[in-house]
C-alpha cells in the first residue's frame with residue numbers, strides 16, 4: 001500500500017510519469033497483480049497501443065523448441081529463424097514469455113527478468129518492444145548483446161521490422177525532472193550515480209554538498225514544496241504503527257554526527273557484464289576500469305538529526321534496557337523503506353541490525369541536515385537514516401517506514417542489487433546461460449535464488465579501505481617536477497577509512513606496485529577528539545614523500561623513463577588490512593561489492609636533464 005502511495009507521489013511530481021499514468025489509465029487491466037506482470041507495464045512505458053494486442057495462446061517455450069545456442073556458441077544471422085513483429089509483441093507477459101528486440105535480434109528474457117540487477121519490473125516494462133529505447137535512457141547498461149546472444153536468443157527480425165520495433169517503442173523518461181546538479185563526475189544519470197573524482201576530494205575535509213557522492217536507485221522523490229505532507233511510519237509487531245511528521249522530529253532533541261559515507265561497491269564499476277566469460281575478466285576488464293580514476297566512492301559531512309533510538313523509545317521500545325542486555329532484543333532487524341520507488345512502484349528498502357539502531361554509541365540518527373544545511377533532494381530530503389560505519393546503501397533516503405522484523409527486507413535492492421556478496425563460484429553468465437538455454441529453465445533460476453539463502457550475505461559494515469588520490473592516474477612528471485621527485489621523493493596523498501567505525505592505525509604507501517611500502521603520515525583532522533568510545537566514523541587523510549630507490553634513480557640517469565605503480569594499504573588497529581591487487585583476483589564476487597583491494601595508480605617520470 002505504502003509503495004503505491006510513494007509511486008503516486010512520484011507520478012504527481014514527474015511529468016514524464018504523468019504521461020505514463022495516462023497511458024496506464026487507458027489500460028483496461030489497471031494496477032494490480034496483472035498490471036505488474038502484463039500489458040499494464042507496457043502501458044506505463046507508453047506502449048499500450050503497441051503491445052497490448054492479442055495474447056499469445058501458445059506456450060512460447062514449446063514453440064521455441066530446442067535451444068538455438070549453447071553457452072558459448074552464437075549462431076550466425078543466417079541460421080536464425082525470422083520472428084515477425086507481431087510475434088515479438090505478443091510475448092509481452094510472463095505467461096506467454098517476455099521477449100524483447102535488441103540490435104535486430106529477439107530474446108526471451110523471461111528467466112533473466114528474475115535476476116535482473118535493475119529489478120524484474122523494469123524488464124517487464126520493455127516486454128514485446130525494443131530494448132535500445134530504454135537503454136537510451138538507462139545508461140547504466142553497457143552493450144548487453146554479448147551475453148544475450150549466448151543465453152536467450154530466439155531469432156531475428158528483418159531489418160525493416162528491427163527499425164520499426166525501435167521507432168515504435170515509446171518510452172517516457174522518468175528521470176526528466178531530476179534536481180539540478182553540478183560539480184560531480186557522473187557515472188550514471190538514470191538513476192543518478194555520481195562522485196567527486198580525484199584531487200577534488202582533497203579540497204575540503206567536509207565535502208561540499210553539490211559534490212557529495214550520490215548513488216540513487218530510483219527517480220528522486222521531491223518533497224520541497226509539500227514538506228508538511230511528509231511523514232514516515234514506525235511499525236512494531238503487536239503494536240499500532242506510529243506516524244511521525246517533520247514537525248515532530250524538529251521538536252525533538254537534535255544530535256550531531258561527523259561521518260564519512262562510502263558506497264558498498266567501494267570501488268568496482270562497471271560490474272557484472274565485464275566478467276561474464278569467466279572470473280578472470282574481473283582482473284582483465286573490471287580492474288583497469290576501476291583504476292581509470294583515483295576514486296574513493298564516498299564523501300564526508302557533519303550530520304544533524306534525531307537519534308533513531310529516541311524515536312524507537314517514543315514507540316514504546318525500551319532501548320536502554322535492550323542496549324544494556326537486561327531486556328532481550330524484540331526483533332533482529334530494523335527494516336528501512338524509502339519513499340522512492342522504481343518505475344513500476346517497487347520501493348527501495350534495506351535492513352540494518354536492530355542492535356545498531358538502539359546502541360547509544362552507534363550514532364544512528366534520522367538526519368535532516370548535512371554540513372548545516374537541509375539535506376539536498378539527492379541525499380534524501382527531508383529525512384535520511386544515517387548509519388555510520390555501514391555501507392552507503394544502508395543509509396536509507398527519503399525515509400517512509402521503519403519496522404522491527406525478524407526477516408530481512410524483501411526489496412529487490414536488499415536481496416539482489418547492491419547489498420549482497422555472492423560466493424566466488426558464482427558467475428553471471430553461467431547462471432544465466434543455464435537458466436535460459438536448458439529445458440529446465442525455472443529450476444536453474446532457482447539455483448540463483450537458492451544461493452540467496454545459503455552463501456550470500458549482505459553488506460553491512462564496510463571493510464577497511466584506502467585510495468591514492470594524488471598524483472592522478474597516468475600523470476607524467478618531467479623537467480623540474482621530475483628533478484624534485486629524484487631529490488625529495490614522490491609526494492603521494494590519499495584517503496583512508498577504517499570501516500565499521502574502526503580506527504585506522506596506519507597507512508602504508510608503495511610506488512613499486514606493492515613490493516615495498518613505507519608508512520604515511522595520518523591526519524584525522526581532530527576527529528579523534530570528536531568521536532566517542534572506540535568508534536571512528538570519519539575518513540583520514542594521509543600523505544607521504546616516498547623516496548625513489550637507487551635502481552629507479554639509475555634508470556632515470558640512463559635516460560630511460562620510469563613508470564611507477566602507486567598503491568596504498570590502510571590497516572586498522574586490529575591489524576585488518578586491504579588485499580593486494582593479486583589477492584583480489586581470487587576474492588572475486590559477482591557484483592564486486594566491498595572490493596577494497598589496493599588499486600594501482602600508474603605514473604610516469606621522464607628523465608630530468610642533469
Ligand code: HEM
Pocket residue numbers: 100109112116117118119122123124125126131134138140141144148190191216217218270271272273417
Ligand atoms: C534484457 C534486458 C536487460 C539486460 C540484459 C539488463 C542488464 C542489466 C545489468 C547487467 C545491470 C547491472 C549493471 C551494473 O550495475 O553494472 C542492470 C542494471 C539496471 N537496469 Fe537493466 N537490463 C535490461 C533491461 C532493463 C530495462 C528494460 C530497464 C528499464 C526499464 C533496466 C533498468 C536498469 C536499471 C535502472 C539498472 C540499475 C539498477 C541499480 O543498480 O540501481 N534494465 N541491467
